[in-house]
Amino acid sequence: MTPYYADDTVTLYHGDMRAILPNLDIAAADCIVTDPPYGLMHTSGTCTWDTWPADWPTTAATITRSMWCFGTMRTFLDRAAELTAAGWRMSQDVIWSKGSGTGVQADRFRRSHEIATHWYRGQWRDIHHQTPRVPSTRPPVTRPVVHRADSIRAGRNDIYTWKPTGTWTDDGTRYALSVITAPNMQGRSTHPTEKPTGVLTPLIEYACPPGGTVLDPFAGSGSTAEAARKVGRRAVLVEADEAYCERIARRLAQDALPFGASA
Numbered sequence: 523m524t525p526y527y528a529d530d531t532v533t534l535y536h537g538d539m540r541a542i543l544p545n546l547d548i549a550a551a552d553c554i555v556t557d558p559p560y561g562l563m564h565t566s567g568t569c570t571w572d573t574w575p576a577d578w579p580t581t582a583a584t585i586t587r588s589m590w591c592f593g594t595m596r597t598f599l600d601r602a603a604e605l606t607a608a609g610w611r612m613s614q615d616v617i618w619s620k621g622s623g624t625g626v627q628a629d630r631f632r633r634s635h636e637i638a639t640h641w642y643r644g645q646w647r648d649i650h651h652q653t654p655r656v657p658s659t660r661p662p663v664t665r666p667v668v669h670r671a672d673s674i675r676a677g678r679n680d681i682y683t684w685k686p687t688g689t690w691t692d693d694g695t696r697y698a699l700s701v702i703t704a705p706n707m708q709g710r711s712t713h714p715t716e717k718p719t720g721v722l723t724p725l726i727e728y729a730c731p732p733g734g735t736v737l738d739p740f741a742g743s744g745s746t747a748e749a750a751r752k753v754g755r756r757a758v759l760v761e762a763d764e765a766y767c768e769r770i771a772r773r774l775a776q777d778a779l780p781f782g783a784s785a
């Protein structure tokens with residue numbers, strides 16, 4: 523299969539992901555990080571792509587066992603049975619808090635978040651997952667470290683004496699929270715639902731080992747590839763709309779860095 527674009531870190535294919543994924547020349551991706559069409563907008567006028575491709579979770583399951591998928595609560599309620607039938611089990615959800623809201627309906631809250639859910643197949647212990655650590659907002663914690671020095675028998679009980687052997691101080695980081703705040707791309711996007719790299723990098727770091735490969739079968743603007751590069755991962759993208767493939771190729775060619783170089 524001939525890629526639409528390829529460099530040291532990213533390969534992009536043009537076409538329907540259900541036709542492309544079975545023919546990829548990688549045996550497996552470490553994870554998928556993707557934002558499929560939610561099927562919630564009217565597929566008319568300028569937005570002709572917002573149709574959930576039937577059965578795509580089954581195709582995705584042939585190439586990886588770990589997947590972050592963006593959507594709304596409505597998407598996941600509507601599609602839970604399809605995801606489960608394809609063998610996916612949900613591990614957790616995170617909230618993307620995206621700043622200024624979208625939607626102008628007066629009868630509901632102005633929407634300023636989306637959900638990303640993590641799915642896996644098989645045994646959890648076999649799935650790569652590394653929660654990113656972020657700088658702590660609390661002052662460093664120091665605790666004494668003690669070891670059992672002695673014990674004496676008193677009736678039916680053992681009484682222990684403990685000896686301090688040093689102190690432990692935290693490293694100034696904590697596990698990243700499940701609400702990720704990253705301003706949306708309003709005014710600077712090349713795709714109507716473009717995700718900022720700020721929400722993608724923690725998901726990639728969680729599910730893909732350094733140097734591994736992330737697959738995005740609904741690439742849109744190519745933001746997943748840019749995020750993958752930032753954190754030293756490779757990316758394989760698929761996009762059905764050739765106009766977006768062209769934009770992705772231009773975007774990636776502009777930022778191409780040698781693999782492993784930090785952005």
Ligand SMILES: C[S@@+](CC[C@H](N)C(=O)[O-])C[C@H]1O[C@@H](n2cnc3c(N)ncnc32)[C@H](O)[C@@H]1O
Nearest residue numbers: 538539557571575713716717740742743745762
């Ligand atoms: C929600 S957008 C993804 C936006 C992307 N996350 C970004 O940050 O730019 C979904 C994309 O999937 C593409 N798409 C829809 N059906 C597809 C299919 N069957 N195979 C591959 N791409 C498809 C659409 O053209 C659209 O660009």
